[in-house]
Amino acid sequence: MGLGEPIRFMLSYMEKEFEDLRIDSYMEFATKYKPKMPFGKMPVLEIGEDRFFQSIALCRYLGKQAKLGGENLREDLEIDIFIESLSDVRATVWTYFYNRDEENKAKIKPKIMNEIVPMYFSKFDETIRDKGFVANEKLSWADIYFVSILGYFGYMIKEDICKKYENIKDLRDRVHSIPGIKQWVETRPKTSW
């Protein structure tokens, strides 16, 4: 799933056909693909001859095409504030998860797991409780982006976020029941992250 999943969710929401190319191992990625990727990273979305990267930028782009952006600059701002906050906690968890210095990892773990992650997710949960969605009291691409990376997040923090936060779970269930996304979730390859 990883950071490709938000793009697959958006394309599924839009009921667009797409080819889902995956790489089997990190070694294969590192030797064969990484040197050809922008900044050495994936996912990449190819549309015709053009190649784009950065999953958030792509979800905003596809989201606006799908009429899932804000209706004005003020609504876009609220969406983007949520997305940046999610990126903050994501960056923290990512850095922790991919930290190869086990001693340092153990040292920073309590603060990340017991303070930072619960602070963000409990506020996200409250927002969904109050607004029904992550921004603007209506469905936007930010809800789809958020739900699409919950699995990857849970894999990294070794906790099912939806078990702890009922409003996040409720949003996930609502997003997963949108026809295009429902079909994708039911038929996608089963992977642990």
Place this chain on the structure above:
Amino acid sequence: MGLGEPIRFMLSYMEKEFEDLRIDSYMEFATKYKPKMPFGKMPVLEIGEDRFFQSIALCRYLGKQAKLGGENLREDLEIDIFIESLSDVRATVWTYFYNRDEENKAKIKPKIMNEIVPMYFSKFDETIRDKGFVANEKLSWADIYFVSILGYFGYMIKEDICKKYENIKDLRDRVHSIPGIKQWVETRPKTSW
């Protein structure tokens, strides 16, 4: 300067008056302000009764008001791809700089300083060489955001980015010569980051 500087640059570009409230010490911030801030973070922009945060979201919002967004979704995508790449390297440098585990910091330093930072900045430099700007061959809010955080970046990596990359220096000089920004840079409080 910090992450408040991009917002000050945008408001200066727009020649809007603003009140620049700074906090003198981290202790003052931690005890007096942090508990009141969204996710415990600054900067915050107050417009009338409303309080907004997240500097990138705010720069996109102000930038679009100032007609410094893309002219269509495709141009916005190019701007956002640049911004997300800059955020990737920023997150890496931030995490390194604020790492209090000195042993771990020394261990990760070579990869960050000799590989990751030069990879990103040399590509940014090439893009500016080829397009004149960070995206779309014309000035956008992304150029202003980029130039506004160069000082903070340089402070964290202990290197003047503009000494090493001539096209970045050239863009900085061009952005700094825009009237509203020129006046801000000349009159802003002198701080080291």
